[in-house]
Amino acid sequence: MKVLVTGGAGFIGSHIVDALIKENHTVTVVDNLSQGKLEQVHQEADFYQIDICSPELIKLIKKAAPEVIIHQAAQIKVNNSIEDPIFDARVNLIGTLNLLESAAQCGVRKITYASSAAVYGEPAYLAIDEDHPVNPISPYGVSKYAPEMYLKHYKNIHNLDYTVLRYANVYGPRQDASGEGGVVALFCDRLIQGETLTIHGDGEQTRDFIYVGDVASANLATLTKGDGSIYNVGCNRPTSINELTKILSHANHQSIKTKYTIPRPGDIKESYLNSIKAQRELDWKPQWSLHKGLAETLGSYRKDNRHLRVKVS
CATH class of the missing domain: 3.40.50.720 (NAD(P)-binding Rossmann-like Domain)
Known part of the structure; x- marks a missing residue:
């Protein structure tokens, strides 16, 4: 086609x-x-x-x-x-x-x-x-x-x-760390640089x-x-930023330095999608677990110099 x-x-x-x-x-x-x-x-x-x-x-x-x-x-x-x-x-x-x-x-x-x-x-x-x-x-x-x-x-x-x-x-290889919704890319970028991850709020906010x-x-x-x-x-399940950090730490094979700061104005506290309709009508379902996907993404950032460095504010 x-x-x-x-x-x-x-x-x-x-x-x-x-x-x-x-x-x-x-x-x-x-x-x-x-x-x-x-x-x-x-x-x-x-x-x-x-x-x-x-x-x-x-x-x-x-x-x-x-x-x-x-x-x-x-x-x-x-x-x-x-x-x-x-x-x-x-x-x-x-x-x-x-x-x-x-x-x-x-x-x-x-x-x-x-x-x-x-x-x-x-x-x-x-x-x-x-x-x-x-x-x-x-x-x-x-x-x-x-x-x-x-x-x-x-x-x-x-x-x-x-x-x-x-x-x-959406997350994965090739995502710019400056992109909106790119918390995974941003965290991977800073992990590679050995920098502290900044978490807005208490880290219990969830995303899909x-x-x-x-x-x-x-x-x-x-x-x-x-x-x-x-x-x-989506994946039909919520993941908190704290949980995301723990999984990244496991993929990184070492502990991660984090710091908490004030919540960002306008941030939605909880959100995740029901994608059962897509699974039923498109004959589609997610194949990548978060653990596997994050490990793949972090590995790609380590190998690939194309990721965008972000200046820490």
């Missing part, structure tokens, strides 16, 4: 590209390299440095003629969306609209869209399923949710099919950590399943 991946030079997108090529799909990658890295693009993929907001996008889609587009390109930082909501909307909303309009005009069959647990906001109940109220509390959450509505419109009007995947906290390889396999499942539906992609 011909598949185009936007953001295919980035953290999640590059893993999806690798998985697609492993399954013998023909892959085209679109990335403006503002966050992605060219060296992360599989050598068998066709790469084009194009911004999803660019009028050049439709020309490329017409040339590549993909059956499916997996849309990963996005502005991903919550803080940036608060500081510059216009830029956030330009990339996540206008860029996605440009992609949808181009896809509809070029006869693309389907879009798989990377959404986020951020669309839910403060949990009304746990675990969060797909019927949970949508109540984003940041411009990022808003700009990730709005395209879901446009996808329904394009399906109804243009017969452009779609699947929405709402990701939990999903390994990037499992996210990639969920995307591949949508090539033939899940048309017109929304799915959570």
